[in-house]
Amino acid sequence: MIQFHPVTAETKAVFDKYIKGSRIRNCDMAFANIYCWQETYRSEWAEADGFLIVRYRINGGRLTAYMQPVRAGGSEDFTRLIPLLESDAASLGQPLRITGLTSEAAALLRQAYPEKFVFADNRSAADYIYAAADLRNLTGRKYQPKRNHLNRFNDLYDYSYEPLTADMKDECMALEREWCRHHENCDDSSITAERRAMQRGFDKFDELGLTGGAIRIGGRIAAFTYGSPVNDDTFVIHIEKADTAYEGIFPAINRLFACRIPERYEYINREEDMGVEGLRRSKMSYHPVMLQSKITAAVLDREEREIKRLWTDVFGDDETFVDNFLINCRPHVRSFLHYEEGELASMLHVVPLRSGNGMRIAYIYAVATDPRHRRKGFATALMHMAMDSVRRTFDAAALIPSGDEVKRFYGQFGFEETGTRIEFDTDFDFGSGDADRNTAMICRLDDTRTLSQDDGRLRLEDTATTLPEL
Numbered sequence: 067m068i069q070f071h072p073v074t075a076e077t078k079a080v081f082d083k084y085i086k087g088s089r090i091r092n093c094d095m096a097f098a099n100i101y102c103w104q105e106t107y108r109s110e111w112a113e114a115d116g117f118l119i120v121r122y123r124i125n126g127g128r129l130t131a132y133m134q135p136v137r138a139g140g141s142e143d144f145t146r147l148i149p150l151l152e153s154d155a156a157s158l159g160q161p162l163r164i165t166g167l168t169s170e171a172a173a174l175l176r177q178a179y180p181e182k183f184v185f186a187d188n189r190s191a192a193d194y195i196y197a198a199a200d201l202r203n204l205t206g207r208k209y210q211p212k213r214n215h216l217n218r219f220n221d222l223y224d225y226s227y228e229p230l231t232a233d234m235k236d237e238c239m240a241l242e243r244e245w246c247r248h249h250e251n252c253d254d255s256s257i258t259a260e261r262r263a264m265q266r267g268f269d270k271f272d273e274l275g276l277t278g279g280a281i282r283i284g285g286r287i288a289a290f291t292y293g294s295p296v297n298d299d300t301f302v303i304h305i306e307k308a309d310t311a312y313e314g315i316f317p318a319i320n321r322l323f324a325c326r327i328p329e330r331y332e333y334i335n336r337e338e339d340m341g342v343e344g345l346r347r348s349k350m351s352y353h354p355v356m357l358q359s360k361i362t363a364a365v366l367d368r369e370e371r372e373i374k375r376l377w378t379d380v381f382g383d384d385e386t387f388v389d390n391f392l393i394n395c396r397p398h399v400r401s402f403l404h405y406e407e408g409e410l411a412s413m414l415h416v417v418p419l420r421s422g423n424g425m426r427i428a429y430i431y432a433v434a435t436d437p438r439h440r441r442k443g444f445a446t447a448l449m450h451m452a453m454d455s456v457r458r459t460f461d462a463a464a465l466i467p468s469g470d471e472v473k474r475f476y477g478q479f480g481f482e483e484t485g486t487r488i489e490f491d492t493d494f495d496f497g498s499g500d501a502d503r504n505t506a507m508i509c510r511l512d513d514t515r516t517l518s519q520d521d522g523r524l525r526l527e528d529t530a531t532t533l534p535e536l
Contacts, residue, residue, distance in 0.1 A: 068154045070110035070121055073101055075273040077111060084118035086298050087139035091358055092166045093193050093337045095120070095133060096296040098274040099304060102263040117144055119151070124163075124397050126259075130155065131163040131362075134171055142171040145178035152365070160367070163393075167361040175363055183363040184385075186393035190341035190493045193358035194349045195300070198334045201324035201352065208353055212317050219314030223283050227322050230278030230292050232271035237287045238280070239264065242307055264305060267292070276304075279323040281315065288312055289319040293327075301331040320352075341493050341528055362393050372410035373401065380434040391432075395494050399431075400455070402448040411436050412444035416452055417496060418460075419526040425512075427526055428456040430465040430476075431496055445475075453479050453509075461512040464488065464524070466497060466504050473507065481507040491527045 071077070081097040093099060100109050100120065107122040117135040124131050132151055135144040148162070155162040167175070172185055204212050219225075230238075242261060267276060271292075278292025289308035296302050303323075308315040324334060335358070339346040366374065370392050377388050395417070404412040414433040421427055430452065435445050456463050465481065466488060467473050473483065488504045490496055497504040506524060 067157070068112045068114050068119065068150060070112045070119075073104050073109050073111055075101060075270045077101070078274065080111065080113070081118065084136045084138045085296065088136050088297055089142070090134070090136055090168075090297055091193065091195060091300045091333065091335055092134070092168075092360060093296065093302045093304075093335050094166055094360070095136065096294055096302045096304070098267065098276055098294040099302070101270065101274060102266045102304070103259070105262055105266070106259045114150060115147060116140075117147060119147070121154070127397065129163070129397050130158050130160055131165045133166045134164060134168065142168060143174050144171070145174055148175075148179065148182075161365040161370075163362065163364040165360065165362045167359075167363055169359055169361065172361045172363060182365060184366060184389040184393065185361055185363050186390045187359050187361045188394050188493060191338050191360045193338055193360070194336045194352075194354040195356045195358050196334045196336065196352055197355045198301070198324065198327060198329070198331055200355070201321065201334055204321065211351070212321075215314035215317040216321060219312070219318045222314075223312060225281050225283045225288070225318075227279055227281055229326075230280050230290055232268055234280060234287065234290070235265075235268035235271075238268070238290045238307070241287050241290065241309065244309065245307055267304070277327075278305075279319065279326060281308075281319055281322065283312060289315050291319050291323050293323075295331065296335065299331060300333040300335050301327050302335040303337065316348075341491075343491060364393050366392060369401075369403065369410075370396070372405075373403075373413060376410050376413060376434055376436060377432060379436070381432070391494060400452075402452045404444045404448055406439055406444075409436070411439040411442075412448055414445070414448050414452055416456060419492070419528065421462075422525045422527070425461040426459065428460040428463040429496060429526065430463060433465075449476075449479050457511055461510075463509040463511065464506045464526075467507055468498070476507050480509040482509070484508050486522055486524045489523055489525045491525055493528070496526075 078097045078101075081100075085095055085097070103109070106126045108126065109120055109122040112119045112121070117137050119135045120133040122131060122133070123129065134142070135147055137144065151164070152162045175183060176185070200209070204216075242264065246257065267274065275294050276292050277294070278290060280287050280290040282288065291303060291306040293301055293303040306316070306319060308319055310316070327334065333355070336349060336352070339349050374385075374388050374392060377383060378385070398418060400416045402414050402416070403410055412435040415431045417429040417431050419427045419429050433445060453463065463481070465476060467476060484506055486506045486508065488497065488506045
């Protein structure tokens with residue numbers, strides 16, 4: 067049995083022993099991140115058979131996962147720990163799930179256990195890793211737009227730069243609140259969690275080994291950033307906030323701090339984009355030298371194996387597609403299932419999404435019944451259960467019918483043909499596979515609001531961390 071311990075500021079010495087000399091560049095394994103986000107992920111740590119193991123709750127929910135175990139300065143082959151990890155997961159009543167795997171570690175796991183795991187890679191979770199020299203110098207034609215922004219900033223503003231300290235917490239949190247007031251969904255759980263993480267970071271700033279910088283304009287802090295090393299060659303930027311009323315301020319704080327990160331760090335990790343389109347464009351504009359994949363390996367539980375069997379039998383999708391849904395999407399999805407004689411006979415899934423104007427949309431997805439059990443009312447019963455639950459939480463429900471013959475079926479639950487084409491701003495493609503056929507049926511649950519539509523289109527976004535559970 068693995069003996070796990072709570073993460074405290076003093077735990078940093080243990081992490082340093084294992085990670086500093088490793089090849090791990092994953093921002094999630096930077097100790098400051100683990101400590102600061104502990105209230106959300108409830109992380110714990112343990113030492114076993116020469117490895118450091120981190121166990122946490124996915125998005126703070128009931129599902130448990132383990133980060134890739136790390137051996138001090140050694141290889142990435144942790145496969146001998148699998149029986150121990152699987153036993154620990156079983157003690158929690160869950161199958162084993164390992165996240166943050168490098169491609170090398172995933173290959174070793176596939177080789178050691180060729181039939182045991184399914185794998186999925188989430189592009190939104192990939193870390194953007196840059197050559198530190200590139201961010202300091204911004205040389206070459208590809209960085210000309212950044213230099214233009216910096217020149218504009220230097221011409222417009224009389225500013226000063228200073229090292230960030232814990233004493234500047236109140237000023238920085240005031241800037242964060244000001245930033246929040248100018249953005250929609252400021253009270254989302256993800257933003258609230260980030261605010262708590264920042265507060266924990268400032269409260270233990272020196273103990274966590276954090277360093278940062280701030281820009282002052284007119285005597286007040288207009289931008290600040292901080293980060294910490296994850297290993298001997300990579301420094302991670304954890305937080306970067308700025309008042310966008312000042313033109314070019316983000317490129318300015320980015321470069322000013324990069325110039326002060328010790329030169330022994332060859333790489334700068336600016337973390338993931340979380341699937342946010344604007345953030346992705348911004349991070350790509352700095353030309354990363356690598357995107358650090360974070361692969362998830364999972365042992366499917368009985369329910370997930372049954373979903374996969376029925377899915378492939380009815381829809382004919384390949385295993386990679388279904389595995390991606392089960393690993394990356396299902397932790398945020400509510401599944402409604404009906405069994406007959408121990409086998410899954412019918413299923414549907416409710417995916418929490420959000421429209422462009424912030425309306426909460428329940429997307430009904432992957433409705434399927436085993437051919438042996440059709441015309442028995444199983445799908446109808448599941449739809450009644452799902453819609454009863456949806457009405458308590460969402461503003462509208464939407465789906466893409468697979469053909470004309472099922473439109474009457476969904477019509478009895480209040481879904482109407484709209485001619486609206488759904489566009490998914492999500493990592494996983496919930497559509498039909500043909501964008502021109504993604505025409506929605508919609509059930510309006512809140513008649514006081516209008517869906518965000520532009521020329522007959524409805525844009526839906528991920529909201530896994532912002533909507534309450536059904």
